[in-house]
Amino acid sequence: MSSETCAPDGRSCRHGRSEGGCAECKVRFISVCAALTSDELAELESLSRHVVHDPRGTLFTQDEEASAVYNITEGSVRLLRLLPDGRRHVMGFALVGDFLGLALPERHTITAEALSPVTVCRFERRAFQDLVARKPHLLQRLHERAGYELGLAQDQMLLLGRRGAEEKVASFLLTLRGRYARIGLTSVTLELPMGRQDIADHLGLTIETVSRTLTRLDREKVILIVPGGVRLLDLPRLEHLGG
Amino acid sequence: MSSETCAPDGRSCRHGRSEGGCAECKVRFISVCAALTSDELAELESLSRHVVHDPRGTLFTQDEEASAVYNITEGSVRLLRLLPDGRRHVMGFALVGDFLGLALPERHTITAEALSPVTVCRFERRAFQDLVARKPHLLQRLHERAGYELGLAQDQMLLLGRRGAEEKVASFLLTLRGRYARIGLTSVTLELPMGRQDIADHLGLTIETVSRTLTRLDREKVILIVPGGVRLLDLPRLEHLGG
DNA sequence: CGCACACTTGAGTCGGCTCAACCCTCGTGG
C-alpha cells in the first residue's frame, strides 16, 4: 500500500497497484474490459491504479474536471446531482462492474460517493481516451454500454413519472434484483447498501413514505426487512405491484 | 418522389432522394454529420434516403427490430414508451437536427411519432453501422452525442423527482427554449408542436394540471398563450420558477 | 350546421408531504 497524494480528505482514499492483475479481476468478464484481448488488457492494466475509498468518501464531484474514469471492483456507490437550492436527487447506484465516466465528459455531471468500502480501478482520463482512440472496438463497447445506461435512464423516468409510492418501491427492488442477477448475485436476500433517504431521493419520495411503504410490504409478507437489506418473500406479488 | 414499399400505413410516409444533397442540408452543422469531411459526407449521402411522415405517422415502434437510424431534417417527433397496462410516458421530443437511434440498438426501446409533417434522413442500420465501424471519429461523435443525451435524461429525472407542477412546466419551457436556441431558433415565441397531453405525459402530470398551470402563468403575465405555442414575457421570473 | 377534438374550468377527493415525536442500535466515555 503506497502513500501518494490523494483525495482532499486523505482519510477516505488509499492507493495501491493491482494485486492479481486484470486477468484475475472479478469484474473481468462483466465490465467493459470484456471487450479486450489479453494483450490490450495488459496495456489497460498499465494505466490502471487501484484506489480504495472509505464509506462516505467522494470519488468525484459534480462540475469538477473529469481527471479519470473508474471501474468499480468492490462496493457500491451513489450517484447524485445537487441543485443550486440544496435539494439533491440520486440519479442511481453503481454496483460492482459498473463503469463511471463512460461518456468521457470534460466535466462530471454528477457526484459519486461510496456507500460502503469501495475499490475502483482508476484510469487517467487522458490516457484512457488515447487508448480508446486507438481501439475502436473498445469505443464500440463503451458506446453499447452508454446505450444500456440510456435505457436504464428511460426506465427510471418512466418510474418517476408513474405515480404510486408502492409501485415505485416495488419496481426499485425488482430492478436492483435484476442488476445483481446480471453480475451473478442471485441471493434471496437483497442487499440495500444505500439508506432510506437515498432511496427516497432516487424515487422522488420522502424518507417517511419509503419507510412506510417498506413496512407495509413487510406486514403483508411480500418482503421481510432484515438488517442491511430485504428478503423477497413473494416475488410474483412484488412483480404485480411493480408492473 | 418515388413510390416504393413504405410503412404499414402507407398514408403517413413518402420517400424521395435528397434534393440539394447533404452539403446544402440545413442540419449539416448541427447534427452528427458535422463530424464528417465532405468525402465522408458523400458516402453517407449515398446511404441516405429522405422520408416524409405525416402528422401522427409512426417512424418506428417500441420493441420492433431497429432497421434504420434517422436524422431529423424537418419537423418534431415525440418519443414515448408504453407500459403493458396501457399507460404511456413521453420520454422526450426530438427536434430538427436530432439523431434517432444513436445507441444503435438491436431493437428500439421507444416509439417515435411525428407531431407535425416530418422529414428524416433515413439510413439502413446495417449500412450505417458498417460506416461507423470504418470511421472511428464518427463513432466518437455518436458517443459524445449519447453522453449529451444521458445528461438530458438526468436533467429530466431531476425534474420528475422535483415536486411542484409550476416548477416542472416552467423548467420544461426553458429547456425547450434552450434546445431551440442550440439550433439557431431564438424567437420570442416558443413553438409547442406537442399537445397538452404530451406535455403532461412528459412531466408526470395530468393534462388538467398542465392546462391550469399554463393558464396561471398566462394570468400572471409570465407567458402569453398563443395558438401553437407560448410567448415568454417575463424570462427572469420564469427562470426563478423553474430553478 | 354539427361533429370532433383539443383545451379549459370547477368541485371534491385522496395520496403523499410536513411536522413532530418516538424507537432502536451502536459507539463513547465516565
Place this chain on the structure above:
DNA sequence: CCACGAGGGTTGAGCCGACTCAAGTGTGCG
C-alpha cells in the same frame, strides 16, 4: 457496567396540492 448522545429508521396527525370526475368552451372541418 450503565449513561448518554448521535444517527438511522419508524410511526402518527393533519394538511395541501395534484388527481379525478364532470361539465363547459372554443376552433376547425366536412
